[in-house]
Amino acid sequence: MFQERKAAFKTPPMKDSGASQDVRRAKALEEQKRRRAERIDSSRQLDFFADLTLGPSDEEGDDTEDVVREGISQFASLLPPPPADVNSTLPPAAPAPATPATPSEPAESITPDVNMQTQAPKKKKRKGKGRATAQPARFGGKKNAKASKWADKCMYAELLEMRDGFDVSGDLRDGIPDDIESGWVAVAPVPVGKRCLAVTHQTSGIAGVVPNTTLRSRVLGKPLIKPFPSILPPQTVLDCILDENWRENGILHILDVVTWKGQDLADCDTPFRLWWRDTRLSELTSFPPPPNAAPPAQQRTLYQFPHPTTFAPIPYHTDTTLPYLLSTLIPLTRTARRLPITVPILSGAEADPDATMDLDVDGEGGPAPLVQLQTAYADVQSDGLLLYVAQATYEPGTSPLSSWVPLRAYQTHEERIERETTGGGGSVAESPLDVFQRLIRRRAAAGSMAGAPEVEMAP
Template structure:
């Protein structure tokens, strides 16, 4: 269905039309929330510590859905037509790109205080909200991040940070995407260096939990096609290499580290003014690396051809 639809001409109610309508609805909703009780926190009144403790004590056979189910925001595939992606006129100035999005499992990271012993992280699946794992963390308590657990995390210890929903009890879902990504980078950079688990001293290493928080790169100001052609799209094709700190070696005083490749899954595009919203969002678009089917180009290559057509190069 998708491979057929992206070759069809845009209809009147195109993805771009629906996107602009949704952005205006979001702006009006945000203004009403601020003007009323100023309660813009989707987690208002919730204590992360109490929530996690309550869910840990829940009866295993209980059918009650998790509070974390479908909280994460995810993008629609970028709508295509015969000429390439149906990009809006303000794409260069109003949008931001996040790339390369690594391969892995999308999840929510909830940091809370456990038994008075610092911060503990609960990794929750994006759809069902069930707990994937629990481990110590250097994140501040009362923090929620939208993340991707690297497909090879057991061997590289990497947890990729995509977005920030809450930090030290302060809600950021109503902030614009461009601010959220800047804030994410600033706060992660301020954290103490990671302390790798002792199991990382093995060769090859094997981790019992991810310990490296890596912010996925983001790019504003997309009006220059060369930024897309020479940097963003090549990164999305090849992925990146990441340096991972390992536990100190008893045989040497030199820093012990591992350089690992992280494969790319594609590019995420966000409307810079958009808020974070639960579930599928028209204000974010997905451009995958993998082809839609046998013998077909990937959305990334169609996207690259469209961008190439906008420049004289």
């Protein structure tokens, strides 16, 4: 049962509405453009200038005879009376008559008492009586638990709807976007891991030493691991994929950037966000890995990362032409990616209990352990291909502006039961990447045939 729920949870959403994915994608893009125009207009504050005028023009005529010229004497009654002067010979102005107190409002109530309570005393709550009944906890959760503000904030892609067929007019309708060669950006190979958000906050301490980063899950927004120190600047939000073997390689894959140093980049288009991601990550300085997090029984032979230390951006490609997809992107999606990582060499005391640890003398004259580092390589398995609309901005939740082409086929619950009952037989679903490659190849062949010149045969 757990494996079935896990497989169903990983399956990307696929809308079953009457409108096709192309229609929903166009509507989503128009909605983004409308919201962006409204934000720009509100930032300009055009409503404050709507009623302004420069006065009547010269063409409206000279109506000077209708203008009433008045002085400032009409405002003299609004001024307060002048203070009484001792040397003045004029009698002081008579004070205004006091308003007599009405019987319902005695004179003593005008001046409040200092010891008077301004608020009614709070009533003590009685246990077990008059208390609102709390909702029972479901699925092992806490009572009245508030949803995290980071829940469902990732831009989650829809599964690309691909099909073999033609419409009534005979045109090819395979689900591949018509502007695949000019209006899209490809991200490949997407590694296998858990989708999350990397959120950094402001801390008082040394960068890379004080914990300043938290990994939030995609659905619920809960922390995946404890806060850890990182080289990322404060007030930064990154869309990431936590590698499935991060304990062994310490890799956190950076997919997209939402906020960088408090600057919102979600309203920027896809190529600019990915360029900003690579540029800013390349400017960060690296720190040595933390101490070994492996259990004492495994410390002599295995090093484990307590938290991610390598922030690797996933490669993106603005060239999405059909020949480049067939020759480069699709084969690249099928291969594993090899990334360099920095791992400390286990000291002699960990490798051999009888050996002595090498010591180095620090600047103050005290002994300090010498940490030696080495460069290793980690193989990262691919999970599929991501396609983003180039003009689209980053929006939270599931969006048709991002399409997912997985490397392996997802099996439904019915297909899994059928294979188990037949003893592993039955038809195996075709890989979505194989379908994508076949449709791209067919479209490229159709385009080459349509662009070929017609040759007249001699009789």
